Amino acid sequence: MDVLVYLIPISLLLGGVGLVAFVYTVKSNQYDDPEGNSQRILTKTYDDEPKP
Amino acid sequence: MTAALRAPVSACPACSAAPAAENLAERALPEDARISLSLPTAHCGACISSVENVLNAQAGVKDARVNLTLKRASIAVEDWVTPAELIRVLDRVGYPAHELDDGTIASTETDKAGRDLLMRLAVAGFASMNVMLLSVSVWSGAADATRDLFHWISAAITLPTIAFSGQPFFRNAWSALKNARLNMDVPIVLAILLAVVTSLWETSLSGEHAYFDAALALTFFLLAGRYLDHRTRSIARSAAEELAALEVPRALLMVGEEPVETPISEIKVGDPILVRPGGRMPVDGEITKGQSELDRSLLTGETLPVFAEQGLAVSAGEINLTGPLTIRASAVGQDSSLHQMAELVAVAESGRNRYTSLADSAAKLYAPGVHILSALSFLGWLIYSGDARVALNIAAAVLIITCPCALGLAVPAVTTAASGRLFKKGLLIKHSTALERLAEVDTVMFDKTGTLTNGAPVLDAPETYSSNYLSVAMALAIGSAHPLSKSVAKAASTLGVSPAMVEALEEIPGYGTKGLWQGQPVMLGRAAWMGARPQSATATYLKIGEAEPIAFRFTDALRQGAAETVTALQDAGKQVILISGDTAPAVETLADALNISRWTAEALPSDKVQRIQELTDNGHKVLMVGDGLNDTAALTAAHVSISPASALDAARVASDIVLLGNELEPIVDALSTAVSARKRIRENFRIATIYNVIAVPIAILGLATPLVAALAMSASSITVSLNALRLR
Numbered sequence: 001m002d003v004l005v006y007l008i009p010i011s012l013l014l015g016g017v018g019l020v021a022f023v024y025t026v027k028s029n030q031y032d033d034p035e036g037n038s039q040r041i042l043t044k045t046y047d048d049e050p051k052p
Numbered sequence: 053m054t055a056a057l058r059a060p061v062s063a064c065p066a067c068s069a070a071p072a073a074e075n076l077a078e079r080a081l082p083e084d085a086r087i088s089l090s091l092p093t094a095h096c097g098a099c100i101s102s103v104e105n106v107l108n109a110q111a112g113v114k115d116a117r118v119n120l121t122l123k124r125a126s127i128a129v130e131d132w133v134t135p136a137e138l139i140r141v142l143d144r145v146g147y148p149a150h151e152l153d154d155g156t157i158a159s160t161e162t163d164k165a166g167r168d169l170l171m172r173l174a175v176a177g178f179a180s181m182n183v184m185l186l187s188v189s190v191w192s193g194a195a196d197a198t199r200d201l202f203h204w205i206s207a208a209i210t211l212p213t214i215a216f217s218g219q220p221f222f223r224n225a226w227s228a229l230k231n232a233r234l235n236m237d238v239p240i241v242l243a244i245l246l247a248v249v250t251s252l253w254e255t256s257l258s259g260e261h262a263y264f265d266a267a268l269a270l271t272f273f274l275l276a277g278r279y280l281d282h283r284t285r286s287i288a289r290s291a292a293e294e295l296a297a298l299e300v301p302r303a304l305l306m307v308g309e310e311p312v313e314t315p316i317s318e319i320k321v322g323d324p325i326l327v328r329p330g331g332r333m334p335v336d337g338e339i340t341k342g343q344s345e346l347d348r349s350l351l352t353g354e355t356l357p358v359f360a361e362q363g364l365a366v367s368a369g370e371i372n373l374t375g376p377l378t379i380r381a382s383a384v385g386q387d388s389s390l391h392q393m394a395e396l397v398a399v400a401e402s403g404r405n406r407y408t409s410l411a412d413s414a415a416k417l418y419a420p421g422v423h424i425l426s427a428l429s430f431l432g433w434l435i436y437s438g439d440a441r442v443a444l445n446i447a448a449a450v451l452i453i454t455c456p457c458a459l460g461l462a463v464p465a466v467t468t469a470a471s472g473r474l475f476k477k478g479l480l481i482k483h484s485t486a487l488e489r490l491a492e493v494d495t496v497m498f499d500k501t502g503t504l505t506n507g508a509p510v511l512d513a514p515e516t517y518s519s520n521y522l523s524v525a526m527a528l529a530i531g532s533a534h535p536l537s538k539s540v541a542k543a544a545s546t547l548g549v550s551p552a553m554v555e556a557l558e559e560i561p562g563y564g565t566k567g568l569w570q571g572q573p574v575m576l577g578r579a580a581w582m583g584a585r586p587q588s589a590t591a592t593y594l595k596i597g598e599a600e601p602i603a604f605r606f607t608d609a610l611r612q613g614a615a616e617t618v619t620a621l622q623d624a625g626k627q628v629i630l631i632s633g634d635t636a637p638a639v640e641t642l643a644d645a646l647n648i649s650r651w652t653a654e655a656l657p658s659d660k661v662q663r664i665q666e667l668t669d670n671g672h673k674v675l676m677v678g679d680g681l682n683d684t685a686a687l688t689a690a691h692v693s694i695s696p697a698s699a700l701d702a703a704r705v706a707s708d709i710v711l712l713g714n715e716l717e718p719i720v721d722a723l724s725t726a727v728s729a730r731k732r733i734r735e736n737f738r739i740a741t742i743y744n745v746i747a748v749p750i751a752i753l754g755l756a757t758p759l760v761a762a763l764a765m766s767a768s769s770i771t772v773s774l775n776a777l778r779l780r
Contacts, residue, residue, distance in 0.1 A: 026167055
């Protein structure tokens with residue numbers, strides 16, 4: 001059962017990373033326009049180079 | 053781990069306040085001028101790119117971004133760019149746009165409460181998944197030191213999470229208790245706290261059962277219900293505020309000879325104000341210069357325009373039709389007739405305040421019942437076993453098992469599904485209990501002008517007039533902005549008549565248009581102007597030379613789908629009533645055309661309220677559909693109310709539901725959807741009750757292990773949510 005000493009912190013860390021990522025997406029307004037985002041994927045506008 | 057993560061969110065309120073302050077400062081800088089436009093027709097990916105490309109290609113536009121969910125464009129521009137310019141550009145590529153008042157919508161842009169709930173929901177979800185993992189290992193056989201370790205780790209995750217995510221419940225419960233009342237949140241908080249305390253106690257004594265996962269799952273499910281509820285309402289609220297933002301409140305103040313755009317709040321009594329043709333009176337006042345006609349239909353329901361000249365008193369909300377008018381403000385802000393109308397609204401007892409929602413009445417039964425049940429099982433087990441630890445454990449299990457996961461989701465899940473469906477059909481549900489109240493309606497009362505009709509006159513039987521008359525009238529009418537003139541010109545061109553050669557055209561504001569046709573004077577306008585005898589119906593008069601003037605009669609065209617709506621409502625067994633401030637003949641004609649047997653004409657705003665009160669006293673539940681200022685009090689007094697998007701701001705605020713499109717037919721859909729939504733809500737309550745009837749005895753007998761509690765709780769929540777999705 002010694003493996004638990006590694007596994008539990010690792011599982012908590014991974015979950016924590018997910019939570020931090022979610023907090024970041026909420027703070028940076030990424031849920032403001034879900035409908036628009038699903039349509040923007042299909043446009044070719046920034047396919048070749050990122051938005052300046 | 054969780055504690056460390058949480059710190060930036062909750063431990064330092066000043067930190068989260070500071071970035072907000074920075075944002076504000078940024079917005080105040082002059083180079084960050086923003087324009088918001090409403091784009092009602094944007095619906096696809098191509099719309100986004102074409103609108104953004106067109107806007108970004110404009111000189112002075114720094115960045116344009118379309119939000120498809122809200123159907124809005126937010127544009128960062130240089131100071132000198134005006135919204136009108138951008139609207140013209142968009143119009144040319146086929147996207148009609150309207151300016152939005154940035155101040156009014158700024159509050160909805162960052163939905164703080166929604167984000168706050170989402171964050172708490174996410175933290176609760178994260179924590180409950182981790183604790184569930186640990187709990188599953190305990191249930192599948194971890195024992196002794198391993199079990200204790202898992203319990204302690206669970207406790208370390210649970211305590212800070214509950215402290216953060218449970219705050220909305222703690223706050224609501226505390227404010228209820230402070231006022232010596234019970235609400236749904238009191239048993240919830242008690243269950244969560246009791247679960248945590250007994251679990252900590254058990255863990256410290258190396259006990260077998262801990263309910264950390266149950267406490268977290270409870271918080272998670274209930275927060276999900278709260279979030280759904282909040283989102284449904286905030287979508288409706290932001291759309292409603294967008295409608296309000298469409299009317300940018302400005303007036304043209306005369307400074308010397310120059311009109312200056314001024315916010316209405318800065319207008320003082322005695323200020324001279326210019327009202328252009330087509331404009332709305334911003335304040336109450338008296339006409340000091342100019343002649344015109346006024347459309348008072350929004351205030352009184354009259355369709356016939358009123359002649360206006362120097363000395364006539366005007367009220368805010370009336371529309372100036374033909375000539376420019378200068379008025380002297382006599383009452384502004386609080387004193388204006390608009391506000392007095394609003395006071396009438398405040399006096400009328402609101403239908404929504406009298407109503408107790410299904411959720412509230414369920415909570416009234418539920419909260420005391422649960423407390424008594426859990427207290428009794430604590431006492432019973434204390435007497436039976438003499439062991440406070442066992443008794444407390446059982447009491448906690450009873451509270452957790454009965455706790456209203458399903459009850460908390462039963463209403464929001466259904467209203468979210470129903471509101472979303474109705475929003476797609478063009479109905480905006482503004483009030484949280486509007487659907488429930490709508491389901492009870494048995495009487496529908498319609499206003500006439502602007503609700504059942506378009507509020508725009510249409511020429512009666514144009515083919516009966518000789519084409520000579522029509523072509524002269526068309527020539528006279530074609531350049532005028534007066535609604536009757538526009539209607540004559542439109543009717544004539546539909547019939548294929550071309551305008552006659554009329555020279556020396558001149559529009560006399562307030563009277564009509566005159567000119568020369570084949571050497572004789574011709575005039576089109578008011579009866580009194582050419583010495584004709586005025587008729588009772590809405591009409592305009594044409595005089596050619598010295599001949600007797602002929603009358604062009606108009607009727608107000610029915611709104612699209614009005615007849616079908618009334619028939620469908622009558623077929624559904626609803627009583628339909630027509631009430632209007634317009635004259636009796638006009639109302640009677642419409643009532644006959646729509647086959648409505650009960651109608652009232654020349655009704656004052658207070659008459660409408662009285663009529664609704666009488667019906668309510670007789671046990672009827674009235675749905676009021678109206679658009680004018682004269683309807684606002686009636687809209688408030690009715691059990692539930694609907695107004696079209698074209699209605700005045702005050703009427704929209706007073707109503708529970710707003711019709712976004714031009715058609716009336718969604719009202720029928722709304723009634724049937726409301727009935728099936730209420731059915732689903734009741735079913736959900738029944739499911740929750742059955743589940744409690746089975747689970748509570750198990751808990752009281754002391755057979756509910758944490759595993760049973762977790763299974764039962766999730767099963768009931770999921771059943772209720774799935775049932776809500778069945779809504780059709």
